[in-house]
Amino acid sequence: xxxxxxxxxxxxxxxxxxxxxxxxxxxxxxxxxxxxxxxxxxxxxxxxxxxxxxxxxxxxxxxxxxxxxxxxxxxxxxxxxxxxxxxxxxxxxxxxxxxxxxxxxxxxxxxxxxxxxxxxxxxxxxxxxxxxxxxxxxxxxxxxxxxxxxxxxxxxxxxxxxxxxxxxxxxxxxxxxxxxxxxxxxxxxxxxxxxxxxxxxxxxxxxxxxxxxxxxxxxxxxxxxxxxxxxxxxxxxxxxxxxxxxxxxxxxxxxxxxxxxxxxxxxxxxxxxxxxxxxxxxxxxxxxxxxxxxxxxxxxxxxxxxxxxxxxxxxxxxxxxxxxxxxxxxxx
Amino acid sequence: xxxxxxxxxxxxxxxxxxxxxxxxxxxxxxxxxxxxxxxxxxxxxxxxxxxxxxxxxxxxxxxxxxxxxxxxxxxxxxxxxxxxxxxxxxxxxxxxxxxxxxxxxxxxxxxxxxxxxxxxxxxxxxxxxxxxxxxxxxxxxxxxxxxxxxxxxxxxxxxxxxxxxxxxxxxxxxxxxxxxxxxxxxxxxxxxxxxxxxxxxxxxxxxxxxxxxxxxxxxxxxxxxxxxxxxxxxxxxxxxxxxxxxxxxxxxxxxxxxxxxxxxxxxxxxxxxxxxxxxxxxxxxxxxxxxxxxxxxxxxxxxxxxxxx
Amino acid sequence: xxxxxxxxxxxxxxxxxxxxxxxxxxxxxxxxxxxxxxxxxxxxxxxxxxxxxxxxxxxxxxxxxxxxxxxxxxxxxxxxxxxxxxxxxxxxxxxxxxxxxxxxxxxxxxxxxxxxxxxxxxxxxxxxxxxxxxxxxxxxxxxxxxxxxxxxxxxxxxxxxxxxxxxxxxxxxxxxxxxxxxxxxxxxxxxxxxxxxxxxxxxxxxxxxxxxxxxxxxxxxxxxxxxxxxxxxxxxxxxxxxxxxxxxxxxxxxxxxxxxxxxxxxxxxxxxxxxxxxxxxxxxxxxxxxxxxxxxxxxxxxxxxxxxxxxxxxxxxxxxxxxxxxxxxxxx
Numbered sequence: 001x002x003x004x005x006x007x008x009x010x011x012x013x014x015x016x017x018x019x020x021x022x023x024x025x026x027x028x029x030x031x032x033x034x035x036x037x038x039x040x041x042x043x044x045x046x047x048x049x050x051x052x053x054x055x056x057x058x059x060x061x062x063x064x065x066x067x068x069x070x071x072x073x074x075x076x077x078x079x080x081x082x083x084x085x086x087x088x089x090x091x092x093x094x095x096x097x098x099x100x101x102x103x104x105x106x107x108x109x110x111x112x113x114x115x116x117x118x119x120x121x122x123x124x125x126x127x128x129x130x131x132x133x134x135x136x137x138x139x140x141x142x143x144x145x146x147x148x149x150x151x152x153x154x155x156x157x158x159x160x161x162x163x164x165x166x167x168x169x170x171x172x173x174x175x176x177x178x179x180x181x182x183x184x185x186x187x188x189x190x191x192x193x194x195x196x197x198x199x200x201x202x203x204x205x206x207x208x209x210x211x212x213x214x215x216x217x218x219x220x221x222x223x224x225x226x227x228x229x230x231x232x233x234x235x236x237x238x239x240x241x242x243x244x245x246x247x248x249x250x251x252x253x254x255x256x257x258x259x260x261x262x263x264x265x266x267x268x269x270x271x272x273x274x275x276x277x278x279x280x281x282x283x284x285x286x287x288x289x290x291x292x293x294x295x296x297x298x299x300x301x302x303x304x305x306x307x308x309x310x311x312x313x314x315x316x317x318x319x320x321x322x323x324x325x326x327x328x329x330x331x332x
Numbered sequence: 333x334x335x336x337x338x339x340x341x342x343x344x345x346x347x348x349x350x351x352x353x354x355x356x357x358x359x360x361x362x363x364x365x366x367x368x369x370x371x372x373x374x375x376x377x378x379x380x381x382x383x384x385x386x387x388x389x390x391x392x393x394x395x396x397x398x399x400x401x402x403x404x405x406x407x408x409x410x411x412x413x414x415x416x417x418x419x420x421x422x423x424x425x426x427x428x429x430x431x432x433x434x435x436x437x438x439x440x441x442x443x444x445x446x447x448x449x450x451x452x453x454x455x456x457x458x459x460x461x462x463x464x465x466x467x468x469x470x471x472x473x474x475x476x477x478x479x480x481x482x483x484x485x486x487x488x489x490x491x492x493x494x495x496x497x498x499x500x501x502x503x504x505x506x507x508x509x510x511x512x513x514x515x516x517x518x519x520x521x522x523x524x525x526x527x528x529x530x531x532x533x534x535x536x537x538x539x540x541x542x543x544x545x546x547x548x549x550x551x552x553x554x555x556x557x558x559x560x561x562x563x564x565x566x567x568x569x570x571x572x573x574x575x576x577x578x579x580x581x582x583x584x585x586x587x588x589x590x591x592x593x594x595x596x597x598x599x600x601x602x603x604x605x606x607x608x609x610x611x612x613x614x615x616x617x618x619x620x621x622x623x624x625x626x627x628x629x630x631x632x633x634x635x636x637x638x639x640x641x
Numbered sequence: 642x643x644x645x646x647x648x649x650x651x652x653x654x655x656x657x658x659x660x661x662x663x664x665x666x667x668x669x670x671x672x673x674x675x676x677x678x679x680x681x682x683x684x685x686x687x688x689x690x691x692x693x694x695x696x697x698x699x700x701x702x703x704x705x706x707x708x709x710x711x712x713x714x715x716x717x718x719x720x721x722x723x724x725x726x727x728x729x730x731x732x733x734x735x736x737x738x739x740x741x742x743x744x745x746x747x748x749x750x751x752x753x754x755x756x757x758x759x760x761x762x763x764x765x766x767x768x769x770x771x772x773x774x775x776x777x778x779x780x781x782x783x784x785x786x787x788x789x790x791x792x793x794x795x796x797x798x799x800x801x802x803x804x805x806x807x808x809x810x811x812x813x814x815x816x817x818x819x820x821x822x823x824x825x826x827x828x829x830x831x832x833x834x835x836x837x838x839x840x841x842x843x844x845x846x847x848x849x850x851x852x853x854x855x856x857x858x859x860x861x862x863x864x865x866x867x868x869x870x871x872x873x874x875x876x877x878x879x880x881x882x883x884x885x886x887x888x889x890x891x892x893x894x895x896x897x898x899x900x901x902x903x904x905x906x907x908x909x910x911x912x913x914x915x916x917x918x919x920x921x922x923x924x925x926x927x928x929x930x931x932x933x934x935x936x937x938x939x940x941x942x943x944x945x946x947x948x949x950x951x952x953x954x955x956x957x958x959x960x961x962x963x964x965x966x967x968x969x970x971x972x973x
Contacts, residue, residue: 473659474659474662474663476952478663478949478952479908479910479911479945479948479949479951479952480911481910481911481914482910482911482914482929482944482945482948483667483945485914485929485930485933486671486929486933486941486945487670565799565800569802572802573802573803573804573915576802576804576915576918577914577915577918577930579933589802592802592804592805592808593804595808596808596919599808599811599812600811605812608805608808608809608812612805612808612809615802615805616800616801616802616805619799619800619801619802620796620797620800623796623799623800624796
């Protein structure tokens with residue numbers, strides 16, 4: 001792996017609430033290099049979106065962030081608001097899930113893309129707007145010069161998502177965080193948007209952090225994968241590690257819930273029983289233990305001892321946080 | 333508004349519980365209760381003070397100062413708790429508590445009248461739809477385009493004196509008041525009319541009256557209560573404003589607005605600014621109390637009253 | 642935009658119809674009243690003969706409908722009362738003639754309007770500034786001291802009748818502190834400084850009272866607006882806090898604020914009646930009150946119609962502005 005542009009070490013996020021502090025992210029590490037794609041996978045509530053917001057410094061004031069977030073070696077956690085502002089949208093940009101609500105309904109899309117440019121470049125509105133049209137054209141908005149004057153509600157879902165991507169890319173960011181960028185879209189449009197992201201990445205060498213629960217998308221575009229469960233890393237490795245040598249029962253469960261064309265359709269899709277624990281309710285032991293089919297084989301340890309992320313012998317950087325030593329076989 | 337038709341704990345009871353927990357609503361509730369008790373018991377209180385609102389006490393005035401009351405604070409004494417009115421020497425305590433009663437009675441009667449008319453017409457328009465709804469909507473537009481205060485003033489003086497003023501006041505305030513309520517209720521009821529339980533009642537052959545009173549009305553009780561409570565301070569203010577302008581309650585019936593109007597000259601000359609203080613505080617407390625309570629009730633029922641245009 | 646032109650044309654047409662209905666209603670009500678305006682101008686001793694003469698001169702001997710038609714014709718053709726050297730001419734557009742004041746109603750309204758408009762417009766600017774800024778401050782400091790303070794001010798504002806606060810202000814600033822004049826009006830053309838100086842107290846009084854509802858509205862709208870996703874987008878783009886709050890947050894709250902403002906301006910005459918009485922100013926409100934006292938029906942009808950016209954006009958302007966402010970609203 002090349003020298004990483006974004007490194008996150010032992011990131012912890014705690015929300016202060018009326019019922020006391022609630023940990024949302026409980027010590028995760030990841031890194032992504034220019035031109036590469038890291039996928040963060042997990043169910044909703046696993047802390048994946050909170051992690052990305054923490055990297056951007058976008059969490060509300062009741063959130064406490066600890067750990068290290070290094071952008072090209074520069075620490076972002078605890079950075080002054082104004083310094084952070086200069087980095088947001090310029091060095092690190094965000095693509096949101098729901099483009100309709102992510103865009104301001106009162107301004108034309110050209111204005112909004114131009115605003116993102118003007119916030120980091122000292123140029124006239126006219127120059128910025130020209131740059132915005134150029135960018136809209138690049139992300140595949142037909143007749144961009146004219147459409148730039150239209151408002152978000154006048155676009156289709158896919159086109160809106162392209163606008164959001166144009167807005168994120170207008171400053172050539174070094175890191176792009178895409179938070180479920182295709183969930184709200186039709187399948188065909190999904191593929192187009194993912195292709196667009198891949199093209200952009202190739203052209204500009206952008207590092208991409210893809211947050212998703214869609215393993216199909218992940219398999220296609222990711223280089224590395226981080227599987228999160230209840231605010232912690234369950235498994236980390238290359239995309240091949242995950243799809244061919246998944247070591248954590250939770251990852252297996254996610255794979256089992258994914259429809260595949262390389263497996264005969266006679267096998268039924270499996271689901272993971274139960275639901276993820278609510279933040280703050282995790283005591284000692286493995287957070288996945290109540291839903292795990294392998295607990296009986298390991299025994300007491302799953303209940304008493306929290307598993308740490310440990311390297312899988314002979315599998316390079318592949319790590320999993322599971323007491324089960326050998327690779328679990330699929331239980332049908 | 334809760335959508336449950338027949339929940340285990342009725343939404344009304346839940347809302348009342350929420351009102352009790354809301355501090356400013358509690359203040360409003362206490363204030364309103366106190367004012368209502370004072371207004372209801374005003375004849376008794378007046379008797380208790382040993383005074384009345386009509387007897388002149390010229391001996392308590394200072395002719396050298398244009399017949400302003402003798403003594404400090406506008407002539408406050410053991411007999412005259414709020415002092416006396418300048419020029420006449422009438423007991424100000426009696427005038428204020430009886431004036432408060434006048435204000436509250438008019439405001440509450442108008443609220444009841446407008447609430448009944450507005451609710452029934454609003455629900456009926458939503459339920460019946462068609463030409464009835466169209467006519468009502470145009471009528472509401474017409475009433476909203478009307479310069480209400482201007483019209484009330486004009487009417488107040490032009491209507492012959494044999495029509496009792498209090499009745500005229502209630503009538504005029506009601507004629508213009510029900511429109512706003514009807515519009516809000518119509519909007520709320522329209523979202524209910526399409527729901528299954530109304531359809532169900534219709535399909536088993538319930539009459540329109542039955543559906544309106546047994547199905548729609550109970551479900552709109554929350555919004556109606558909220559709108560009515562929030563309307564009361566407006567009527568208190570309107571009655572006071574009209575009396576202030578001399579077209580409201582006629583003398584000698586005590587009225588807070590008229591007392592404040594009478595006090596202008598005494599405030600201007602500085603001869604007896606206290607004349608304004610007691611009626612002013614009573615009026616302020618009445619509007620504040622109902623406003624606080626209204627806000628509390630609205631939050632408790634979680635009714636969103638958007639300016640529908 | 643041809644859509645907006647059509648919209649305005651249609652609405653103006655509807656406005657004319659509503660005004661016709663209104664004027665007829667006002668006419669029928671006021672002329673059905675048994676009090677006889679001719680009494681006041683027939684002089685003393687008022688013989689039945691002279692009364693009849695006066696009634697004929699004032700055209701009160703005609704039927705109500707005939708009088709109404711005369712009124713309508715007068716708008717386009719003007720009216721002449723009586724004949725010979727004593728004839729009184731009211732030039733088109735004639736909206737009635739005041740016999741007690743000896744002048745056409747339009748002239749009377751035109752004379753008094755500057756006073757009422759000065760009070761209302763000055764106060765409107767102030768209350769908009771105070772209300773919106775306090776509302777924004779309250780929303781940004783939700784639950785903290787500044788919020789409670791603003792909400793408290795707003796509560797006192799909505800609970801205080803305008804005439805009460807006006808009297809208190811006169812008492813405090815005019816008499817005790819002897820800072821400002823307590824009554825009277827100086828035309829702007831005579832001395833702009835004296836004009837403003839005489840209006841300061843009514844402006845402040847009206848502004849404080851009216852600002853209350855703007856504080857409440859702005860606060861509620863801003864709390865809603867600042868929770869929207871596109872606010873996070875603006876932050877993620879690198880927009881500073883001021884830009885996020887004003888350009889993105891307040892922009893969305895603008896539509897309801899402008900709506901309220903337009904309607905308040907339309908209803909300014911109602912409020913002016915009270916203010917003018919408290920501050921002894923000779924505006925439209927005072928004109929109306931004294932006309933009512935003298936049974937000067939022509940003036941009463943004229944002022945009533947004029948204020949109805951203002952309300953309807955304000956509604957029209959609000960709807961047009963609404964379309965201009967919110968790109969999602971179409972006037973098709």
